[in-house]
Amino acid sequence: MATSGPVLLVSQAQQRKSRTYTPSPWGDFFLHHVPCTPSQLLSMKERAKVKEQQVRQIIHETIASSDLLHVFEKFRDESGAIVSGDDASCLLMLHDAAHARTHGEEILDGIVAWSKSRLQSLVVQKNLLEPELAEEVRCALETPRFRRVKRVEARRYIPVYEKKSTRDETILEFAKLDYNISQAIYCDELKELTIMVELHFWMLGVIHDPYCSRIMIVKIFVFISLFDDLMDNYSTTEESNVFTAAMERWDEQMAQQLPAGLKALLVRIFNATNKIEEELKLQGNMHAELIKKMVINSAKFYHAEVKWRDEHFVPTSLEEHLQKSIPTSACMQMANLALVSLGNVTTREDVEWVFTFPKIIRGACIVGRIANDIVSHEREQASSDHVASTVQTCMKQYNVTIKEANEKLRAVIEEAWMDIVQDSLEQERPRALLDIAINVARVADFMYKREDAYTLSFVIKDIIASMYIYSV
Structure with a gap:
């Protein structure tokens, strides 16, 4: 018995891994x-108030003159087939x-x-499309407009709109003022x-209203993010x-049982x-x-x-994994922190409802979980102690290659997007709540589109510079 303590401590120390992460470039x-x-900001706000009213009038007139009913039927013939066009x-x-x-x-x-097939064929043919239109097509094929992060898309599209001969100068000026004020x-929050x-x-993608501070959300989410790394790499099982x-007990005295670093955290x-x-x-x-409650639940x-990690367990089905x-x-x-930051816009019932993972929230989570796994699977699985990803589970479930598993998982993401849209139409919840849920899916899709841009922060350095440094 006298030797069991030291042996256990050595065993536990061997479990603690170290991993190198890319530091923030900022x-x-x-x-x-x-x-x-401050004087420039005040001037922009005064001009924006005037332009906002003018833009509202333009929008109202446009809606009043539009025939929006059965719009997709116009692209089908009498037999129901889609009418071709170039x-x-x-x-x-x-x-x-x-x-x-x-x-x-x-x-x-x-x-x-x-439309995907037609657009792909058009964009690969050189000189068939004007450069600006070809770029718009490429953007749409990568991410349809509905799924784009609103402020990122605004920053991208303002210069595009400025080049259009059909642009409305009032709308253009208001868009620039709105962007620069925001x-x-x-930057003041940063x-x-x-x-x-x-x-x-990330939080800007979820809730971009300039008058809803993201400071509290970010401070709390730092801890939630740390839980992931802590459980994966920087603590033993014990x-x-x-x-x-x-x-869970919210008991500071229990910190005495932890190493100095974990105790301080x-x-x-x-x-x-x-x-x-x-x-x-x-x-x-x-x-x-x-x-x-949110912080405690996240830690849990x-x-x-952790048990999956220790046992090198790979779930037999994607549903079990999810x-x-x-x-x-x-x-x-993310969604709940954003809702809390809105204050009393939503009820306690609405916020508690999000904790139950309703369809729209579950859909956003699936987009985030699977998109993350697809781009980070090979890098993270290089570490033998990492939790099995949905990619591994899909490979095991269907006995397929990584490439084939990724294709199946992308189909699951498409199904999740349909869940998100459907629930956003059917739920009798505040629009602010539903929009936040959709935005969570949008920003997750963006962050994991090509790489794990959260972990490999240099991937989005130029985007961040355009968002925070360069005005339009």
């Missing part, structure tokens, strides 16, 4: 960055619109497949967050058990969460106490995967 740049002076601009709009489809919409399913507010630039960018138990989480909760209460936010979600891994996509937490 350092303290945003601590000092000022995109405009007008790339019309095809592009049709392709984008058809992706706002739900399950069982055969017309839209057919249009998606047909940029100044975002002064308090400094190196948390990528997390702020340490993760103690850490999670302390979180636990105390910091407690202090920061309690402080944010008190600040929200002072603001009259009825959802303040849910912050603690990531801890649940039951455990959907919560650790962190998409539900």
